[in-house]
Amino acid sequence: MLALKQFRDSTRAWLEENCPPSMRTPMVPEEIVWGGRNTVFTNPESKLWLDRMAHRGWTCPTWPAEYGGGGLSGGEAKILAEELARINARVALTSFGISMLGPVLLEYGTHEQRMEHIPKIIRGEIRWCQGYSEPGSGSDLASLGTKAILEGDEYVVNGSKVWTSYADKADWIFCLVRTDFEVPKHSGISFLLFDMASKGVSTKPIQLISGSSPFCETFFDNVRVPAANLMGRLNEGWSIAKRLLQHERTMISGFGLASGQGDRGGTTSTTASLEGTAMHYRGDKDRLSDPALRDQIAQFKIDSEAFALTSQRSSEESKQGGPNATSSMLKYYGCELNKRRYELLLKAMGSQGLGWDGDEFEAEELQVTREWLRSKANSIEGGTAEVQLNIVAKRVLGLPDMLSLAGKT
Amino acid sequence: MAMVLNEDQQLLRDSARNFCQNNAPISVVRRLRDEKSELGYDESIWQQMVELGWPGMAIAEQYGGFEFGYTGLGLVLEETGRTLASSPLIASVLLGASLLSEAGNGEQKSKLLPQIVAGELRLAVGVDEGPHHAPSRVACSAVKEGTEYILTGTKSFVLDGQTADKLIVSARTSGEPHSEGGISLFMLEANAQGLQIQRATMVDSRNAANLVMDQVRVSEDSLLGVEGLGFTALDTALDIARTGVASEMLGSVQEVFRRIVEYLKQREQFGVQIGAFQALQHRAAQMYSEIELCRSAVLGALRCLDDPSATAKDRAIMASLVKAKLSEVSETVSNEGIQMHGGIGMTDEFDIGFFLKRARVAQQFLGDASFHRDRYAKLHNF
Incomplete structure (x- = not known):
């Protein structure tokens, strides 16, 4: 306990000295740091903050120090998080390398692969994207058809991916490819890592209902990938893919908590509470004038608080095991909560929450409209709500699988 | 605040689970209902719960309790919920003893809390006066006369009201019918003159009662806490x-x-x-x-x-x-x-x-x- 106390004191002192002033203000979407070769820092203090945090490995506090991580224990990492929260410090680096690839690279990658990729993730030098969904393979991800054929010491990759988040901005991709077409679908998938600058890779952004284009179509035309870039064993990529999805779901379920990152629809949660916004638009002295809305907001807040306690309980229960089947439950519920939150914001704001453009609306109001639209994807990305419920039914409750009864899987 | 149980709490939960599954299964509820039990629980099962120390779980050691906290009591109640085991734990311990602990003076607590821990005293608490929970809506009146208070009014949905030895009721000593100020708490004997206790047979087969107080006289020692600040x-x-x-x-x-x-x-x-x-x-x-x-x-x-x-x-x-x-x-x-x-x-x-x-x-x-x-x-x- 004494050691933890000392750790807290030294961490607090270090943060006081090293966290620049503008990094203690609420995050704005255009200043989120994703890292990568082409990063442009609109705020120079973002770079300073990233470099200082990365130098200590604190962008990935619990990753092993031998690869440049913070090497902190769970208890120390919790203290670091509390001390960061105490000064309202911004997240220094947000990336799919941190939230998705890194954990499975540490679990399944070779020493050489870790040495090559982990330090660059920690320092924000390489930005990763996720090559999973394909036009014909959404919820039935394992039916994917992008193929990789071994020729000498290279795989030749052909096919296409869709809903690849920020593929147009990413440097490298972790990609599911089919390496055996003769076996059942789950048994012929491999996990490849390759450079998006490789010859034959192209991307095309997809415009969404929110007006933004965070997702791309990604095409592979005879892309040559060194065989050493295979992660895990040949044709055994599906278990890595599922493991990574658990990490992704844990990340996405976080959007049901108040700490949403702007990427998935959630920056307004950090600046104003739902009930605060509702009071601004519909308050009458000390209470909301619409009793039905008031009841719904109370119910939402109760569920949010119970959900936050559940996330806490789940992480305490699974300290040793990492994410587990409950990550599907958390993903399902967290996403439903985030969608409910935006619907309630809209109800509270009335027509002021429905602006698209122009001077008749405050910037924050326009942001709510866009984030509301963006939030609809929460229960689709990372496995739809329905897929999560299937996983809970099968893996947690042990209910029979109709598809396997029908001989379809 | 850790969200996982410690070892002692796990042991308590496991032993409570065993007890409820083996000694207080759901067949007991069926029997109590079929017998139209006045009590709404089984006395011998309750005495076993007393031996296990359940009533004293959250009560301070100085009053004979075990200071295992409300987490301990909650774990026990969760297990009783699995088999629908009814007992005075809710009316007398959770509600009655807690109210006595919160509102009572040292003498009242020293005298009564050990009796609750020992299973010798059963309390019931009368709060509501209509079909919905509204603890500040108190029309029941208490008028001071010399060294006595005279209570008049009704209470509804009083859990274990018919089988309790003593009852605690809220009554208004001042203030408007809906105000939180002016509410006082009184301890009544179940056999007090002018107190009528009528059983309300509920769908869950537990014991609930409606109270009618017609000029019930209690001594000023029966006041719990400060008049009007209850x-x-x-x-x-x-x-x-x-x-x-x-x-x-x-x-x-x-x-x-x-x-x-x-x-x-x-x-x-x-x-x-x-x-x-x-x-x-x-x-x-x-x-x-x-x-x-x-x-x-x-x-x-x-x-x-x-x-x-x-x-x-x-x-x-x-x-x-x-x-x-x-x-x-x-x-x-x-x-x-x-x-x-x-x-x-x-x-x-x-x-x-x-x-x-x-x-x-x-x-x-x-x-x-x-x-x-x-x-x-x-x-x-x-």
């Missing part, structure tokens, strides 16, 4: 009881859900287990998610009661949160308990109906979901 202590005790009842509800909800999942794996139609149908799987998975939230909410609220740094407002917020959430989920799960069992769920021979009946009474008791969402919103200033 509401704060009352609300604090109610928050403890709301949290404890939510723990009991959690046990019932988990048991109903366990029975549902078991049935989905066992019942076959169209040549397959009905649990293979996605229409049922998704409802089951959604219930599972809600129940996980309930488990965390109950543990969070119990921890808050035991946390010396928590304020009365913190406890009120958590109590309303957990009672609202459990009331909502308990309604859904008890209904699905019937629906997913199909026709057999409608039969009296099958036990699932007992859970539905108890669920609704527990939902109403000390405030339903809408009462607590309103209170939660007020506590959060919106």
Whole structure:
């Protein structure tokens, strides 16, 4: 306990000295740091903050120090998080390398692969994207058809991916490819890592209902990938893919908590509470004038608080095991909560929450409209709500699988 | 605040589970109902619970208790919820002893709390006066005359009111009919002159009563706390009881859900287990998610009661949160308990109906979901 106390004191002192002033203000979407070769820092203090945090490995506090991580224990990492929260410090680096690839690279990658990729993730030098969904393979991800054929010491990759988040901005991709077409679908998938600058890779952004284009179509035309870039064993990529999805779901379920990152629809949660916004638009002295809305907001807040306690309980229960089947439950519920939150914001704001453009609306109001639209994807990305419920039914409750009864899987 | 149980708490939970499964199974509820039991619980089972120390779980050592905290008492109540084991734990211990601890003076506590721990004294608490929970709506009056108070009015839905040795009631000594100020608390003997106790036979087969007080005279020593300032202590005790009842509800909800999942794996139609149908799987998975939230909410609220740094407002917020959430989920799960069992769920021979009946009474008791969402919103200033 004494050691933890000392750790807290030294961490607090270090943060006081090293966290620049503008990094203690609420995050704005255009200043989120994703890292990568082409990063442009609109705020120079973002770079300073990233470099200082990365130098200590604190962008990935619990990753092993031998690869440049913070090497902190769970208890120390919790203290670091509390001390960061105490000064309202911004997240220094947000990336799919941190939230998705890194954990499975540490679990399944070779020493050489870790040495090559982990330090660059920690320092924000390489930005990763996720090559999973394909036009014909959404919820039935394992039916994917992008193929990789071994020729000498290279795989030749052909096919296409869709809903690849920020593929147009990413440097490298972790990609599911089919390496055996003769076996059942789950048994012929491999996990490849390759450079998006490789010859034959192209991307095309997809415009969404929110007006933004965070997702791309990604095409592979005879892309040559060194065989050493295979992660895990040949044709055994599906278990890595599922493991990574658990990490992704844990990340996405976080959007049901108040700490949403702007990427998935959630920056307004950090600046104003739902009930605060509702009071601004519909308050009458000390209470909301619409009793039905008031009841719904109370119910939402109760569920949010119970959900936050559940996330806490789940992480305490699974300290040793990492994410587990409950990550599907958390993903399902967290996403439903985030969608409910935006619907309630809209109800509270009335027509002021429905602006698209122009001077008749405050910037924050326009942001709510866009984030509301963006939030609809929460229960689709990372496995739809329905897929999560299937996983809970099968893996947690042990209910029979109709598809396997029908001989379809 | 850790969200996992420590070793002592796990042991307590396991022993309470064993006891309820083996000594207080659901067949006891059926027997009590069929016998039209006046008591609403089984006296010999209650005495065994007393021997296990359950009434003293959350009571201070100086009054003969074990200071195992409300988390300990909550874990026990959760296990009683799994088998619907009724006992004076709720009326006398959770509500009565808590109110006595909050409002009573040293003498009152030294005299009565050890008797509760020993199972020698059973309390009941009369708060509401109509069909809905409204603790500040007190029309019942207490008028001071010399060294006595004269109480006149009615109380409804008084749990164990007919079998208690003593009753604590709220009465108005001043103030408007809806105001929190002016409410005082009094201890009455069950056989006090002018006190009529009428059993209200409820759907859950437990004991509840309506009280009529017609010029009941009590000495001024029977006042608990300060005249006119009883509401704060009352609300604090109610928050403890709301949290404890939510723990009991959690046990019932988990048991109903366990029975549902078991049935989905066992019942076959169209040549397959009905649990293979996605229409049922998704409802089951959604219930599972809600129940996980309930488990965390109950543990969070119990921890808050035991946390010396928590304020009365913190406890009120958590109590309303957990009672609202459990009331909502308990309604859904008890209904699905019937629906997913199909026709057999409608039969009296099958036990699932007992859970539905108890669920609704527990939902109403000390405030339903809408009462607590309103209170939660007020506590959060919106």
